Amino acid sequence: MTYQETIEWMFNQLPMYQTQGASAFKKDLTNTLLLAKHLNNPENGFKSVHVAGTNGKGSVSNMLASILQEAGYKVGLYTSPHLKDFRERIKINGEDISKEFVMDFMDKNKRFFEASQLSFFEMTVGLAFDYFTKEKVDVAIVETGMGGRLDSTNIVTPLVSVITNIGFDHTQFLGNTLEKIAFEKAGIIKNNVPVVIGEYTPETKAVFETKAKEMQSDITFASDVNFPVYESDLTGDYQKQNRKTVLATINVLKHYFDITEEALVNGLLNVVKNTGFMGRWQVIHQNPTAVCDTAHNSHGLKIVLNQIAQQKFKDLRIVFGVVNDKDLTEILPLMPKNAIYYFCKPNVMRGLDEKNLQEKFLGYDLKGGVYYSVADAYENALADADENDFVYVGGSTFVVAEIL
Numbered sequence: 001m002t003y004q005e006t007i008e009w010m011f012n013q014l015p016m017y018q019t020q021g022a023s024a025f026k027k028d029l030t031n032t033l034l035l036a037k038h039l040n041n042p043e044n045g046f047k048s049v050h051v052a053g054t055n056g057k058g059s060v061s062n063m064l065a066s067i068l069q070e071a072g073y074k075v076g077l078y079t080s081p082h083l084k085d086f087r088e089r090i091k092i093n094g095e096d097i098s099k100e101f102v103m104d105f106m107d108k109n110k111r112f113f114e115a116s117q118l119s120f121f122e123m124t125v126g127l128a129f130d131y132f133t134k135e136k137v138d139v140a141i142v143e144t145g146m147g148g149r150l151d152s153t154n155i156v157t158p159l160v161s162v163i164t165n166i167g168f169d170h171t172q173f174l175g176n177t178l179e180k181i182a183f184e185k186a187g188i189i190k191n192n193v194p195v196v197i198g199e200y201t202p203e204t205k206a207v208f209e210t211k212a213k214e215m216q217s218d219i220t221f222a223s224d225v226n227f228p229v230y231e232s233d234l235t236g237d238y239q240k241q242n243r244k245t246v247l248a249t250i251n252v253l254k255h256y257f258d259i260t261e262e263a264l265v266n267g268l269l270n271v272v273k274n275t276g277f278m279g280r281w282q283v284i285h286q287n288p289t290a291v292c293d294t295a296h297n298s299h300g301l302k303i304v305l306n307q308i309a310q311q312k313f314k315d316l317r318i319v320f321g322v323v324n325d326k327d328l329t330e331i332l333p334l335m336p337k338n339a340i341y342y343f344c345k346p347n348v349m350r351g352l353d354e355k356n357l358q359e360k361f362l363g364y365d366l367k368g369g370v371y372y373s374v375a376d377a378y379e380n381a382l383a384d385a386d387e388n389d390f391v392y393v394g395g396s397t398f399v400v401a402e403i404l
Contacts, residue, residue: 053164149187341368
């Protein structure tokens with residue numbers, strides 16, 4: 001198969017949460033363990049940092065990778081979802097995995113994948129771990145897909161586990177209380193492996209402390225630690241807490257790696273250059289200013305919308321689209337009433353119809369027009385705007401992907 005055929009086979013033939021939703025969710029790690037055995041347990045072939053959380057895990061993962069790269073190490077980075085190309089999910093020192101490696105891996109293992117009915121995510125984790133082992137990375141930053149306890153990545157035994165925060169997202173899988181969601185994320189805490197918690201609430205703190213005690217793991221609550229303030233090229237307001245989480249994690253990693261102050265400073269200043277990270281408070285147009293951000297739940301959107309409110313502008317124009325299993329009741333009360341909305345549907349199977357979205361927003365007195373593609377909505381927002389307006393594009397990773 002060509003690269004394009006390989007990717008299409010992966011996307012179309014196998015269950016995948018990103019396009020299918022609930023039907024792709026697996027209840028245990030049986031398949032992943034079967035896959036690991038088939039691949040000769042590549043998860044044991046490299047040192048790792050395991051990152052979970054409702055929001056911020058992509059930012060934290062990329063910042064950690066950037067710092068370790070600046071420190072001179074060969075750094076694997078596994079994240080999801082991708083924005084433009086599947087290969088973004090698996091990188092070494094900012095370089096995407098090669099098309100040839102993806103094709104060879106899938107070709108070699110396709111029969112096993114089909115016989116075992118592996119999901120898209122399970123296969124991709126196998127691919128990443130196999131690649132990192134064969135390429136002999138010094139360390140890999142491994143981001144969970146969803147949850148933690150049952151996530152396919154949860155076969156690694158890392159140097160440190162990181163949980164950024166807990167908010168309401170994927171509640172149909174992870175539970176409908178903060179305690180239940182925290183329990184799933186805390187599933188990445190391993191025996192005698194230190195854990196860093198980014199943010200907590202009284203409900204989640206107790207869950208983390210209980211699990212850490214059970215696992216005899218040292219626990220650090222990053223938000224309780226006073227760190228120096230470092231600048232970063234990731235300028236979203238929510239990055240302030242993510243940076244604290246990163247600094248607490250680096251303190252643990254200094255026991256294993258030589259990380260100088262210079263590497264730390266340069267790593268935080270050059271995340272985008274070092275890792276190719278996109279879609280977090282990213283300025284995509286000037287005069288008018290247009291910013292896109294992948295925040296897609298109330299926890300993340302609240303911070304982004306507060307940052308928008310602090311900008312100077314004449315009119316606020318919001319290009320917005322979501323997936324159809326998104327709980328809008330948490331999001332709609334946050335959306336600014338003074339904005340002009342451009343409703344659109346991301347071009348994925350799970351995209352919510354733009355007219356349905358408009359209807360739901362109208363119920364909260366949020367008004368705007370309907371557009372038949374994300375690009376059309378964005379182009380119209382720019383065309384309608386004068387140079388003093390502010391255009392925000394968001395609601396879903398898929399919406400952002402279509403305009404980058």
